[in-house]
Amino acid sequence: MPAPENTPPDLDALVARVRDHRDERAAGELVAVLYPLVGRIVRGHLPRRIAEEDLMQEVFMKMFARIEQWQARMPFEHWVSRVAVTTCLDALRHQKRRPEVRWADLSEREAEVLDHVLQDETVGGSDDALGSRELAHKLLDTLNPADRLVLTMMDMEGRSVADVSATTGWSATLVKVRAFRARRKLRKAFEMLETDRPGLKREAATFRQTV
Numbered sequence: 001m002p003a004p005e006n007t008p009p010d011l012d013a014l015v016a017r018v019r020d021h022r023d024e025r026a027a028g029e030l031v032a033v034l035y036p037l038v039g040r041i042v043r044g045h046l047p048r049r050i051a052e053e054d055l056m057q058e059v060f061m062k063m064f065a066r067i068e069q070w071q072a073r074m075p076f077e078h079w080v081s082r083v084a085v086t087t088c089l090d091a092l093r094h095q096k097r098r099p100e101v102r103w104a105d106l107s108e109r110e111a112e113v114l115d116h117v118l119q120d121e122t123v124g125g126s127d128d129a130l131g132s133r134e135l136a137h138k139l140l141d142t143l144n145p146a147d148r149l150v151l152t153m154m155d156m157e158g159r160s161v162a163d164v165s166a167t168t169g170w171s172a173t174l175v176k177v178r179a180f181r182a183r184r185k186l187r188k189a190f191e192m193l194e195t196d197r198p199g200l201k202r203e204a205a206t207f208r209q210t211v
Contacts, residue, residue: 009033011076019067031060037077038084041167044152045088047095048141055091059084081167085149092145139189147182154179 009029017026035056042055062083070079140148153159153167154175161179165172 012072015067015070015076018064027064030063034060034063034077034080037081041081041084042088044157045085045092045149047088047091049095050091055087058091059087062087078166082169085168089145089149092148139186142189143182143185146178147185150175150178151182151186 011030011033014026014030014033017023018030038056038059039052042052042059046052046055059080063080066083070076140151143151149168150164153164154161159167161172161175164170164175168175170178
């Protein structure tokens with residue numbers, strides 16, 4: 001009897017066909033199934049000046065090159081997530097860090113929502129939310145790749161410590177420490193912005209009392 005159309009594919013069976021028989025059809029099915037997962041990770045951590053499709057292709061090339069390393073005690077999707085995260089981190093490391101952000105780099109909306117971004121608060125309208133995301137990316141670009149990755153996952157994507165740990169392979173303690181240190185760096189970036197624009201010292205003081 002044929003399987004129902006909505007039955008999810010058996011990833012373990014597809015991997016076995018690729019490993020044992022170099023089955024190109026199974027390889028194509030793996031890419032099709034994992035494409036949304038890899039796409040979400042790449043879009044969330046895409047370095048500037050690198051095309052999304054190019055980085056996704058690199059992830060899948062690494063996946064097939066290292067597929068013999070996967071062990072069934074870990075779900076294949078989790079293993080692929082780690083390959084994708086590592087690929088993004090490598091791309092970020094090869095990209096020169098941008099200079100520190102100045103008030104002149106910020107739009108009025110970005111300045112207004114700065115404290116919301118750093119505190120991971122929900123902003124009001126869609127325009128403010130867009131401003132928050134744009135500002136957050138400007139600040140995150142000044143961090144090292146690991147710091148940027150952990151804050152993007154936790155503060156922008158709303159993922160839990162356990163989820164970040166499973167995706168990256170870092171321990172829960174390491175995830176918490178990196179997030180704590182990265183937020184401290186963002187607070188320092190805020191203080192530097194305050195120095196750059198003294199008229200916002202009152203807002204900066206309020207911000208420091210809440211973090």
